[in-house]
Amino acid sequence: MNPTHEELREAIGAYVLGQLDDDLRVQLEAHLAGCDECRAEVAELAPLVPALRQVDPDRIVASDVAPPPALDDRIARALALQGSTPVGLVAAPVEGAAHPRFAARRRWVPAVAGALVGAAAATALVLALTSGQDAPAGPTVIAVPQVQAASGVQAVAGLVDHTWGVELKLEATGLPAGEAYDVMVIDDAGREYDAGAFLGVSGRKVVCSMNSSVLLADAARFEVVDPGGAVVISGPIPS
Template sequence: MSTHRELREQLGVYALGHGTPAERAALRAHLDGCDQCRAELAALTPLRGRLATVDPDRLDHVPTPPPGLGDRVLAGIAAEHATAQRAAAQHAAVPLRRRRWAPAAAAAGIAAAGFGVGWLVRPVPSPPPLEPVAVQVAVPEVEATADVVPHTWGMEVQLHGAGFTAGEVYRAQVVEDDGRVVSAGEFLGTGPAEMVCNLNSSVLRQDAASFAVLDSSGSVVLTSSL
């Protein structure tokens, strides 16, 4: 339990890409067998980009709701109440055969309105951060740019390019800090036509040292140091 607690306290440091190689290796080994720590690391990893902007002097600050939020919600409730009253008045004038459907219709309208209010005030998650990275192209015909997207399950490389030989299979790979090479998928060249390719790897962003694209003969087409 003492070792588990000590390793768990290092999850924040690991998520930020810090720690000695020996410490990171020990924590990776622990994560292989600890569901609890893997889940906690998955929750910490998306926050890496935001931690650098945290102001320690504002940690105790409690954010306030958007201006006018309460008024908008109350106005929506009042509008639905008025609609329900009108429906009740109309109900009194409707023949008995049609009255059986009125309660269901009113309930459906109120439920739909409640869903609409909830949808408007729901918290909207921020899009994943794009990290532009420099690309070194080894083939003159190829033009390419790339962005890296960190995920809890690994790392995504969004590759934009043109000039890859049409129909040829290209292979992408990510190299970890310790030299291990991990596949990031394959794609077909589209010739001069511009393409956008999302390449996925199980390597976490903080553990990635570089990525490369190789042609069908194994020759390096482009690389990027991370």
């Protein structure tokens, strides 16, 4: 059964975070080609994804700073207007419920909403906790010396070694606006690790940080793949 407009719309949060399986991603991208409403939602959410990926779990520490009063209620009301069930509530079964494949996807709607709201708060929290102290040194970025790019595309890349995996810092120009690009890190055994996705921007440089769960010592190369499956940017990872 083909997914409905609403089912595909509910998958947009997972899509911009690079968490959809290939089959659903292809269906959503085909839907985006003809749906102005969903394309607008992707465009609205996509700029927030790099902020999420730049929140370093290793640098977030406990604090007694409380979220604004009634924040949970405001998020719940906003989700209710969109027909979604807030975290902690159980929706009663209804006749003609969505295909089971999409039942698990619905959890992404509140999760992404909370993550996008929380990203700014987490970033502000880290800044607040470090104010009045010496600013910590930035991470060491290891240059990727042999970045290859498709015709008309220019790109540079760097790597940051974390305890939880490798972070890829990418700058690129020449990528068509609105097209979604998947980023993967391949390890020494040829296994692929999802590092997220981003949208091309017309006439401007794309600057993003992508994270994968493979350690730098085990990573062999990275690839950026266009919607048609072609590799448009790639490079070996020195380890």
